[in-house]
Amino acid sequence: MNDLIGLVDWSRAQFALTAMYHWLFVPLTIGLSVIVAIMETIYVRTGNPRWKGITKFWMTLFGINFACGVATGLILEFEFGTNWSNYSWFVGDIFGAPLAIEGLLAFFMEATFVAVMFFGWNKVSRGFHLASTWLTALGVSLSALWILVANAWMQYPTGMEFDPAQMRNVMTDFFAVALSPVAINKFFHAVFSAWTLAGVFVIGVSSWLLWRRRNIAAAKSSMTIGSIVGLAGILLTLWTGHGSAVQVARVQPMKLAAMEGLYHGSVGQDLVGFGILKPESSRTAEEPMLFSVDIPYGLSYLIYGNGDNFVPGINDLIDGISINAAGDTIHGLSYADKILIGKQAQDALRRYADARNAGDEAAMAAAAADVKEHFPYFGYGYLPSPEAAVPNVSMTFYAFRIMVIAGGYLLALFVVLIFLCRRKPEVLEHPWLCWVGMLSIVIVWVCSQAGWVLAEVGRQPWVIQDLMPTTAAISGVPAGSVKLTFWIFAAVFTGLLIAEISIMLRYIATASKGDIETPKH
Amino acid sequence: MEKLELLQAYWWLLIAVLGAALVFLLFVQGGQSMLYCRATKEQRQLMVNSLGRKWEFTFTTLVVFGGAFFASFPLFYSTSFGGAYWLWMLILLSFVLQAVSYEFRRKRGNIYGTRIYDGFLMFNSLFGCVLLGVAVGMFFFGGAFTVTKTNILDASAPVISQWAPTHGLEAIFCWKNLLLGFAVFFLAxxxxxxxxxxxxxxxxxxxxxxxxxxxxxxxxxxxxxVAFLVVLLLAGGYRHFEGQLIAEDYIYLHNLLGMWWLAAILLVGVVAVLYGIFRAAFDSKWRAGIWYAGFGAAAVVVVLFCIAGYGGTAYLPSTVDAASSLTLANSSSSEFTLTAMSWVSILVPFVLAYIWYVWSKMNASPLTEKELEGESHQY
Structure with missing residues (x-):
């Protein structure tokens, strides 16, 4: 059992490592592809060659980053098989389809048209080149769509049923999987956040150019585009983020409770604007916070649009308690009940397998009916206690706050910069503002990573919500092997990240010594 | 043939076609192995840039191959990837290093120097080709694994597919697999x-x-x-018959003879490869060898996949428990999923059409030093 825990922990660590590195590169690819396409569109529409130069400058940075995103993405796809083989069988019938569609429809589009983007300037017409740049951007976003459909399905399994004969889930409704509200929100939230990130990246690099007083006109033009795309991105990210929170409240209430550090919910629940949790050892359900600044009724309003609704806390969910509109306490299924039901589902599945081996069709039918009845809580049967269904509250709570606070800062940054770009462009050259722009690059990446930490840590212990915990999803590989590959990939990805940053910095420094607006070729 | 069987056969054919495309595109890896050969600096630049404009197709095809396998035969994905861990991890590592090497190798500030990135390309060339060949070799010569689906009900040891403790190393050191692996390398x-x-x-x-x-x-x-083919046609395997997997000697030879059209395609493929090789070697004006040899190699790969999986043959035989061997029937996705995916696969010709169109536009004239000099994006 100890080896199993070690294996699960190292497998989780390896997947988290890969996913976090992947998400360092991918949002820049998604967002920068759109920004580059906009810049090239301006070039094609105006015919002004300075925009060709500006486009090529950012396109080169896009290319440097693109390779790292591709490299880390490969590992991520195959790790579902190498490290989560049980998962791959249990839900492969549903989960594999979006991955295959992603490859077929999105990756080939990217791979084909990105070559035209880089090498086609003198080989194809302007219009064809521009179309290729937009198709690359479309391919990148389509790729995000299908992988987020897959991710959303793990958080909100739908459009499937369990087949006891094969001991796995099978798809019954493709469109329920592809168009689930969780998937749609996730997709737009992730893509718009990528626009935000790329906008800040362009602002940060442009700020460096302004600080060093190089290519000032190109820097200001780039900053204008970056700020506009960034503002659109952050506004849409906030909107879809709200949609995501509503969906989380509906399908993953435990994640919402952890996000808020909320142990006992209430009608008209406050929202924690900012706060510090007590250390876990001294935290009590009644007084979980060291201090907090609350927004009265905020959480109820945020989720339900009015202050009269009850928002359950962690302990309420464990105990199955809620409060109705009349103020009465309602006792529903506790987590202890769900564990019992989960074990009943698993027992029924054992009976089904035995009956099948014995060729007893009547017993098989009876057992299958029991499995079906109890299956919604199948995964609870693996949990040793109700408390095992609670994610890491501190990590989830702080990740949410970091994301929201950083998002608020970025909104203000974009608004100020757009104002300055249009009305007082000379202020953009102030060194302190340049430093704000450059340091914002760090903030936006922290914000972006915090979003994924929130989404993925907050859903623990589930790899598939309510149906399969991570402990049951693993491969039969020794923990030592996974530990070794973890460190190999950690070294490789870190080495690549350092190289990428170094190449980018050197390129920016070198290219900016010349005239960015005058393309060499 | 029932609808599910038809869909399983259709998806196995698509997997075969993707595998064939991957083997064709491994020319990128083959070219990488030539970068240390005798060549001037300018020639090496031409070779790298010529390959660099195509590496993404190989990489993408590998990803799609994996995705399609996951979607259509998830028990293979679960058993092979989770079992032959070291084999797949080495393959993946080699491709990860390749993915950045073209873009980074000559960029200023790349920290590790051009030779390291070229070393990565060499690593990918040798390990990528040989180990992919080894992975395909397992389709015939199997692995030491068991599949027990009821394990999932044991919370303390829930893993369905269990593999030998060597976790893929035994497959890498199996001479029969290596024979195919090195054949793939020299083909590339x-x-x-x-x-x-x-x-x-x-x-x-x-x-x-x-x-x-x-x-x-x-x-x-x-x-x-030829050596691999002889070993293969003399090999035995398992065939699904009346609900059981029965051992059968010369199973791949029987498959080839039983499905005469496969033997015909194999013959056409071999002739096309040999024609491409010999005419390119001796006709100093002929440049189309890649298309003949490429088509021929792809045809041969499709045939190998077909004799591995069709006719109820276990395409991943277990060397320790015959009943655990994987067949198209016991490892595929459901009829619903295969049907849904088949609708999506209608778009494949459209994808191929735009790839062909772009390829022909970009390769309208051969790459020359002069063109490279005028190129702002170089590898």
Whole structure:
């Protein structure tokens, strides 16, 4: 059992490592592809060659980053098989389809048209080149769509049923999987956040150019585009983020409770604007916070649009308690009940397998009916206690706050910069503002990573919500092997990240010594 | 044939076609193995940039191959990837290093220097080709694994597919698998030389050297492949019959003879490969060898996949528990999923059409030093 825990922990660590590195590169690819396409569109529409130069400058940075995103993405796809083989069988019938569609429809589009983007300037017409740049951007976003459909399905399994004969889930409704509200929100939230990130990246690099007083006109033009795309991105990210929170409240209430550090919910629940949790050892359900600044009724309003609704806390969910509109306490299924039901589902599945081996069709039918009845809580049967269904509250709570606070800062940054770009462009050259722009690059990446930490840590212990915990999803590989590959990939990805940053910095420094607006070729 | 069986056969054919496309595109890896060969700096630049404009197709095809396998035969994905851990991890690592090497190798500030990135390309070339061949070799010579689905009900040891403790290392050191692996490697080198002949212009000396390489590597490939084919056709396996997996000697030979059209395609494929090799080697004006040899190699790969999986053959035989062996029937996705995916696969011709269109536009004329000098984005 100890080896199993070690294996699960190292497998989780390896997947988290890969996913976090992947998400360092991918949002820049998604967002920068759109920004580059906009810049090239301006070039094609105006015919002004300075925009060709500006486009090529950012396109080169896009290319440097693109390779790292591709490299880390490969590992991520195959790790579902190498490290989560049980998962791959249990839900492969549903989960594999979006991955295959992603490859077929999105990756080939990217791979084909990105070559035209880089090498086609003198080989194809302007219009064809521009179309290729937009198709690359479309391919990148389509790729995000299908992988987020897959991710959303793990958080909100739908459009499937369990087949006891094969001991796995099978798809019954493709469109329920592809168009689930969780998937749609996730997709737009992730893509718009990528626009935000790329906008800040362009602002940060442009700020460096302004600080060093190089290519000032190109820097200001780039900053204008970056700020506009960034503002659109952050506004849409906030909107879809709200949609995501509503969906989380509906399908993953435990994640919402952890996000808020909320142990006992209430009608008209406050929202924690900012706060510090007590250390876990001294935290009590009644007084979980060291201090907090609350927004009265905020959480109820945020989720339900009015202050009269009850928002359950962690302990309420464990105990199955809620409060109705009349103020009465309602006792529903506790987590202890769900564990019992989960074990009943698993027992029924054992009976089904035995009956099948014995060729007893009547017993098989009876057992299958029991499995079906109890299956919604199948995964609870693996949990040793109700408390095992609670994610890491501190990590989830702080990740949410970091994301929201950083998002608020970025909104203000974009608004100020757009104002300055249009009305007082000379202020953009102030060194302190340049430093704000450059340091914002760090903030936006922290914000972006915090979003994924929130989404993925907050859903623990589930790899598939309510149906399969991570402990049951693993491969039969020794923990030592996974530990070794973890460190190999950690070294490789870190080495690549350092190289990428170094190449980018050197390129920016070198290219900016010349005239960015005058393309060499 | 029932609808589910038809869908399973259709998806196995699609997997075979993707595998064939992957083997064709391994010319990129084959070319990478030639970067340390005798060449001037300018020739090496031409070779790298010629390959660099195509590496993403190989990479993408590998990803799609994996995704399609996951979607259509998830028990294979679960059993092979989770079992032969080291085999797949080494393959993946080699491709990860490749993915950045083209873009980074000559960029200023790349920290590790061009030679390290070229070393990565060499690593990917050898390990990528040989180990992918080993992975396909397992389709015939199997692995030491068991599949027990009821394990999932044991919370303390829930893993369904259990593999030998060597976790894929035994497959890497199986000489039969290595035979195919090295055949793939030398095929990739042959194809690379053919590709350079087709894609690089204005350097007669390089082209002449590539024609010699076509012949040498082509002959080594032919010897290795014939040896593999003999071993394969003498090998036994398991066939699904009345609900059980029954051992059968010479199963792949029986499959080839039983499905005569496969034998015909194999013959056409072999002839096309040999024609591509020999004409390219001896006709100093001919540049189309890559298409003949590429088509031929792809046809042979499709045939290998078909005799591995069709006719109820276990395409991943277990060497320790016959009943655990994977067949198309016991490892596939459901009828619903295969149907839904089949609708999506209607778009494949559209994807192929735009790839062909862009390829022909970008390769309208061979890559020359002059073109490279005028290019702002170089590898």
């Amino acid at each position: 080198r042959t194809m690379a030389a053919l590709y350079f002949i087709n894609n690089i212009g204005g350097d007669a000396e390089l082209t002449a050297r590539m024609r010699r390489k076509v012949l040498v590597n082509g002959l080594i490939f032919a010897v290795l492949f």
